[in-house]
Every structure is written in C-alpha cells, then in structure tokens.
Amino acid sequence: MFGVLKQKRLLGDAFWALSGQVMSALALLLGTRVMTELVTPDIFGQVALLNGFVALGVAVFSYPFICAGMRLIPECRNQRERGALHRTVFNLTAKSTATAMALLMLGGGIYCYWAGAEFGLFALTGLLLAVTVRRELGIQLLIGERKQRGASFWQTTDSVLRPLLAIGLVWGGGQNPGAVLLGYIFASVASNTLWSIVHGGETGSHHLNQALVAAQFKRQVWAYALPLIPMELIFWINGLGDRYVIGYMLTAAEVGLYAASYTIINEAFNRSAMVLLRTFQPAYFQCFAEANTKEAFSVLKLWLASVFGVGVLGVVLVMLCKDWVAALLLAESYQASVVLMPAIAVGAALSALGTVLAQPLLAKKRTQSVLKGRICGALAAAISLPLLVGHYGLAGAAIANPLYFGIEALVLALLAKPWRKAPGYSHRGIGLPEQSLVPAVLHPDP
DSSP states (O other), X not given: OXXXXXXXXXXXXXXXXXXXXXXXXXXXXXXXXXXXXXXXXXXXXXXXXXXXXXXXXXXXHTHHHHHHHHHHGGGOOSHHHHHHHHHHHHHHHHHHHHHHHHHHHHHHHHHHHHHOOOXXXXXXXXXXXXXXXXXXXXXXXXXXXXXXXXXXXXXXXXXXXXXXXXXXXXXXXXXXXXXXXXXXXXXHHHHHHHHHHHHGGGSOOOOTTHHHHHHHHHHHHHHHHTTHHHHHHHHHHHHHHHHHHHHHHSOXXXXXXXXXXXXXXXXXXXXXXXXXXXXXXXXXXXXXXXXXXXXXXXXXXXXXXXXXXXXXXXXXXXXXXXXXXXXXXXXXXXXXXXXXXXXXXXXXXXXXXXHHHTHHHHHTTXXXXXXXXXXXXXXXXXXXXXXXXXXXXXXXXXXHHHHHHHHHXXXXXXXXXXXXXXXXXXXXXXXXXXXXXXXXXXXXXX
C-alpha cells in the first residue's frame, strides 16, 4: 500500500497541494481575524449570506461541468484532445454561469422590491460569482492535469489578495458588505488575469477536426455532469443551508457569529482534506483510466486512512484548544461562539470522510449513486436543522452538523463499498490516437 508513496510525482503533487492549502488557509484565518475586528457580526453575517449565493451558483451551475472535465482529462491521449476538452468545459460553464447570474439578479430584484433592500449588493454578488467560477475552472482543470504547482500559485494568489483588498476597502469606505464584496471581486479579477495569461498557451491550437472531437466531449461532459447538478445543490444545502435557517429563525448577527466559528473550523478541516484530495484524486482517476485497479485500490486505502487519521486528530485538537483558537482568531465580540466549535469539527471530519467514500462511484462514473447518498444527507439536514435550531438556537445548528454528515457518509459507504477491490475497468481512454481523423463514439460506463 505504501509503495505508491515512492512515486516522485505523487510526492510532488502532495508538496504543491499542501503549499497551496497552507498559504490560502493562513490568508483566510488572518483575514477573518482582522475582518472580525473591523465589522460587526451583523455585517459579517450579511457577507456570509451573500457569499452563500456565490457558493450556490458555483456548485450547481458550474462545478458539475468542472468535475466532468477533471474526470475526463486523464483519458485524453494528446494535446489536441485536451484543448478540445478545455474549450468544451469552458463554454458549458460560461453559459450556465450566465444563467445563474440572471437568476440571481431576478431573485435579488424581487427580494429588494418587497423588503426594501439594496439591489447593488446583489449586483456585486453576481460579479463575484462570475470571477469565482473563472478561478475554480482554471484551478481545477490544472489539478486534473496534475499541474499542482500552477494550481497552488493561482489559489494562493487569490486567497491572499481577497482579504487584503477587502480590508483595504473597508478601511477606506467604512463598514458595509459592499466594500468586502468589491474587494473580493478586484482580487479575483487580478489573479485570474495573471494566471490565465501564464497558462493560456497550454490548451493547444485549434484543429479542423476539433469540432468533431468537442461534440463527443460535450456529450460525455453532459452525461457525467447532469446527475451532479442536483447533487451539488444538495451538497450546498448540507454545507451552507444552516446559516439561512439561522437567518430566518434568528438574526443576521447570529449568522455572523455562527459563520465566523464555522469558517475557522470548517476551513481547517477542509484545507486538510483538500490537500489529500488534490494529492490522491488525480492519481486515483488516472489508475482507473489505465485499468490499473490494484494500484487504484491501494491509493484509495491510503487516502481513507489519511482522512480518518487527520479527522480524529483535528477533532481532539479542537476540543482541547477551542478557547485558545477563539482568542487568537476571533475578535472579542465573536468569541461567544466558541461552544459551537467541537460539534462543527465532528461534522467537518465526517463530511471529508464522506467525500472520499464516494470516490469509487465517481471513478466508475456512477454519479447517480452519489446523488442518492447526498439526498439522504439533505433529508437529514432538512429535518434536523429547523428542529434543533428552534429548540437550542445556534448550538442546535452546530449539533445538527455531525448528524446529517454522518448519515450521508454512512449511505455513501454502503453504496460505494470502498473495502472491495474494483473489477477491471474496461474503458481505456476517451481520447483518440494522433493519426485518427474522426472521433469514435464515446459512451460512459453504466
């Protein structure tokens, strides 16, 4: 099992994935610390709710296509096909993001009309959605090609610039959520422009037959992405729906308290899980693309053991050090939320474990089965959150986290059966040999 660690490329992937996650995590934690000193919990809560709409747009309207591109990249056999796949994913993502922005503007306009709120915040949220999608598209496709260094630089640049510019605009423009959102937008525009130029020449030149290849990729991308659309919606509900329940049943200020603690704890676990994801997932998918099921099983076992170990260690550290963490990373007016941290930590650890348990299903392109597990988690969240928030307030929202993420992880494990070695994978590549002029008809495995 540990023989896979001897591969130089896998170790290189781990180094750059770790570097990117550590730098971006430090930027986030420092930015959160300063921001909680500069703005009230009410403003922090408003930004958290608006950022939730951005996360929804990315998850439902763009990430399914991005995930499909990541899964199909290892099956491209030459640069021409990778270029066609990049353009296919980019075009589908751009169209779906435009739809998301239109829906956001429409919903924001209706809300502002009835509630008398400021429409400008929704306009800024729409712009933030567009630049965030562009960032995720660039980073994730680089990861899919195992170009971890480029992805790490892109992510780190964006993560450092966002809090810096947001803090600068809040200092200059006063306490308002619009200044924070505008800082995020300027930061992502700058980092996206820089790294798009750097990596712009890596997708290959146009070819007369690329339209035919792209048509085949488009069908494959849709087949892979379509079940992920409702699944990503459910994933968003599980991950961010709690703050909207809090906002509806309690107040925006309490959303700010909850979001501050949730951001610190969840990001610590999420960054650790992302290091492991970016290290192991491309290698795992590549093993499937090459029909190397023995090595794929070894990679998955090591991945699961790593996520479980990191999760247990993280929960123990949060329980022992939560007061110190709150004093260090939160302003005094936010520190009442320290009691929420242990439950949030358990939920974050279970969420990361569930993501890994679902990987055999994603590798076999059984995205419909992953959807079933997400639905179970969403139903548990829809039932538990209102009941627990109604009875226990903010503490109830935290307690619900391990409940619905645990149910989701259990169902995904029963569906994926990661303890079994996968049978031989018959689909040897989606791409074409260099000399081929007409693409073969491509079909996803059932």
